[in-house]
Amino acid sequence: MPTISRGFSGRRSAADVKLPPGQYLTTDFPVLSAGPTPHVPLDKWEFAISDGANVLRRWDWKSFRELPSETVTVDLHCVTRWSKLGTTWEGVSLDTLFADLNTDASHVMAHSYGDYTTNLPLNDLRNKQAWIAFRFNGEDLAPEHGGPARLLVPHLYLWKSAKWVRGITLMHHDKPGFWESLGYHIYGDPWREQRYSGE
Amino acid sequence: MWRVGTVVALRDETATARTITLEVPDWPGHAAGQHVDLQLTAPDGYSAVRSYSIASAPNSQKRIELTVERLPNGEVSPYLTQEVAVGDHLELRGPIGGWFVWRAQQTEPIQLIAGGSGIVPLMAMIRSRASAGSSAPFRLLYSVREPEAVFYRDELEVLAHHDDSVSIDYAYTRASPRNWPRPPARIDAALIASATWPSNLFPTFYICGPTSFVETAAGLLSANGNSPDKIKTERFGPTGERK
Numbered sequence: 264m265p266t267i268s269r270g271f272s273g274r275r276s277a278a279d280v281k282l283p284p285g286q287y288l289t290t291d292f293p294v295l296s297a298g299p300t301p302h303v304p305l306d307k308w309e310f311a312i313s314d315g316a317n318v319l320r321r322w323d324w325k326s327f328r329e330l331p332s333e334t335v336t337v338d339l340h341c342v343t344r345w346s347k348l349g350t351t352w353e354g355v356s357l358d359t360l361f362a363d364l365n366t367d368a369s370h371v372m373a374h375s376y377g378d379y380t381t382n383l384p385l386n387d388l389r390n391k392q393a394w395i396a397f398r399f400n401g402e403d404l405a406p407e408h409g410g411p412a413r414l415l416v417p418h419l420y421l422w423k424s425a426k427w428v429r430g431i432t433l434m435h436h437d438k439p440g441f442w443e444s445l446g447y448h449i450y451g452d453p454w455r456e457q458r459y460s461g462e
Numbered sequence: 463m464w465r466v467g468t469v470v471a472l473r474d475e476t477a478t479a480r481t482i483t484l485e486v487p488d489w490p491g492h493a494a495g496q497h498v499d500l501q502l503t504a505p506d507g508y509s510a511v512r513s514y515s516i517a518s519a520p521n522s523q524k525r526i527e528l529t530v531e532r533l534p535n536g537e538v539s540p541y542l543t544q545e546v547a548v549g550d551h552l553e554l555r556g557p558i559g560g561w562f563v564w565r566a567q568q569t570e571p572i573q574l575i576a577g578g579s580g581i582v583p584l585m586a587m588i589r590s591r592a593s594a595g596s597s598a599p600f601r602l603l604y605s606v607r608e609p610e611a612v613f614y615r616d617e618l619e620v621l622a623h624h625d626d627s628v629s630i631d632y633a634y635t636r637a638s639p640r641n642w643p644r645p646p647a648r649i650d651a652a653l654i655a656s657a658t659w660p661s662n663l664f665p666t667f668y669i670c671g672p673t674s675f676v677e678t679a680a681g682l683l684s685a686n687g688n689s690p691d692k693i694k695t696e697r698f699g700p701t702g703e704r705k
Binding site: 265266267268269270271272273274275285287293294295296297298299300301343344377378407441442444445446459 | 464466499501502503504505507508509510511512513537541545550551552553558559560561562673677680681683684690691693694695697698
């Protein structure tokens with residue numbers, strides 16, 4: 264039985280907007296980061312997939328941008344409770360990056376410039392669910408939003424979409440990343456409201 | 463798990479910000495810098511949740527203080543700063559957050575940098591330092607629109623005069639007191655150089671404020687040779703209603 268807030272009426276979203284539980288709609292694009300924004304020059308940028316011991320695939324900016332890219336329109340849900348609908352991104356699908364890579368790994372750790380990490384099941388990166396995105400609403404991705412390139416996994420809370428991503432390490436078991444070690448949920452499904460650990 | 467807190471005191475900090483003291487019988491304790499999620503529910507069941515930083519030091523009284531800034535188009539903050547009365551019940555969960563936190567075991571120099579209402583979690587750190595009897599050197603750079611917008615003014619005044627290991631610098635962005643040496647301006651390299659610990663003391667930085675403020679401050683500190691892992695940030699956008 265919730266506690267009713269005397270005199271509170273609230274401001275409801277339009278009836279046809281379906282948001283995950285506990286989220287509210289925003290039209291701007293707040294920034295949440297744990298530390299300073301890294302500035303990564305494109306001639307130093309690289310993205311690698313490793314198994315923890317060996318680098319299995321590696322791209323520099325030029326070879327990465329030569330890969331086929333996709334434009335997708337997705338909804339974003341941040342654990343701090345804002346949702347932003349209908350955002351358009353251009354990026355390379357993880358299906359493209361994982362093509363021809365045989366692995367029996369179950370999970371991955373995404374690593375970023377600036378040492379951020381976040382963990383995900385490998386299956387959540389496959390089957391048209393995840394991209395390394397480098398353009399947002401038609402423009403190069405700004406550094407504060409994760410440029411030059413960020414992971415985009417829109418079906419999970421946005422902290423899983425690691426900004427400034429530089430690589431993925433394949434793992435044979437799940438392991439908490441940065442926020443997952445600091446009280447946030449190991450998986451982070453907004454529709455099941457998996458915000459904090461133990462939920 | 464949602465807890466129910468009872469409003470036991472209200473205090474206006476500025477014309478637009480109010481401190482709410484909540485008594486939460488099952489409060490498990492918190493660390494300075496953590497926040498809570500606060501939920502309001504309308505009679506028809508509609509609810510809205512926002513995050514607010516805790517302003518008070520950890521204590522054993524099962525009481526926490528939140529300071530809320532009223533946002534012009536906010537959904538929750540106008541209620542919290544204008545409607546809420548002593549005796550009301552508010553639902554909250556927390557404490558939340560394990561990164562933007564200062565603990566009394568830390569002995570290194572601490573540099574706090576606040577933009578506007580970003581002072582709230584930093585005030586919890588200053589209060590926590592005092593209540594824990596810590597002698598860690600603290601420095602606060604508080605950037606604020608105008609003198610009337612300063613939160614916790616009297617308490618900071620007392621601190622600045624009586625505790626020589628907490629030093630406070632104010633910077634004003636729109637209007638400064640008479641004869642203030644620095645004309646109103648946003649933070650810049652010269653201010654960071656004169657009002658923060660130098661990198662050779664290996665301070666830990668806690669920066670909280672609007673996104674552009676935090677970007678600027680954290681960028682300047684990185685450029686000055688501070689290690690990025692010693693620069694902890696918390697940002698809020700116009701719709702974040704954080705703090």
